[in-house]
Amino acid sequence: MINSISNSAIYNYGTYNISGASANSPNANQSEVMSMKCTGVVACATCASRMYQDSSHENVSFKSAAHIDPSSSGTKVMAHEQEHVSNAYSKATKGGGQVVSASVTLKSAICPECGRSYVSGGVTNTTIKYSKDNPYGGNQKSADYAAIAGMNVDVGI
Numbered sequence: 001m002i003n004s005i006s007n008s009a010i011y012n013y014g015t016y017n018i019s020g021a022s023a024n025s026p027n028a029n030q031s032e033v034m035s036m037k038c039t040g041v042v043a044c045a046t047c048a049s050r051m052y053q054d055s056s057h058e059n060v061s062f063k064s065a066a067h068i069d070p071s072s073s074g075t076k077v078m079a080h081e082q083e084h085v086s087n088a089y090s091k092a093t094k095g096g097g098q099v100v101s102a103s104v105t106l107k108s109a110i111c112p113e114c115g116r117s118y119v120s121g122g123v124t125n126t127t128i129k130y131s132k133d134n135p136y137g138g139n140q141k142s143a144d145y146a147a148i149a150g151m152n153v154d155v156g157i
Contacts (some may be wrong), residue, residue, distance in 0.1 A: 037114035044114035052121070054080065055091035058087055070111070077106060081122040088126035097130040 011069040036042040051065040052073075059084040068076050079103040092099045102124070 002067055016151045030121045034113075037115055044111060044116070046111050046113040047116065047118070050118075056084070058084060060084060061085070070116050073119040074106065077119045077122045078104065081106070081124045082123035085126065088124075088128060095128075096128060097128045100127040102126045103149070 025154065037044045047070050048067075050067065050070075052062050052068050053065040054062040055061055061080050085102045085104065088102055089099050091097075103126075105123045105125075107117050107121045107123070108117055110117050
């Protein structure tokens, strides 16, 4: 695990050459270094230290900060958001309700150091409708609101 962002990643891979200049050579220009980082020839310290953490109050993955490789960030963040959708269906079934809608939005960003695009986080929105025939439907709705207030916020750090 890389704890700090420094030139050590460039130094460690300085033996690779593009256009005759190594990454830590004074002759290497910034675009060559960025190209080497983008293609994976040189490790990007920013991508290596990026952490993801879920800020909801649900029992799902990423409750403690964890690293995701940029190339697999889309699939892992989507799988995490699907956990929220699955939890909504379980909650609706237990409470005698029905999931009216469930949507997942993924957020993307571009690494300022290497220029690679990655999925930086996601948000899940669900709507559960409870039956009017159920005398506890109104109470269930307010109990659910108290339990899920703020659960739609996922922060990609």
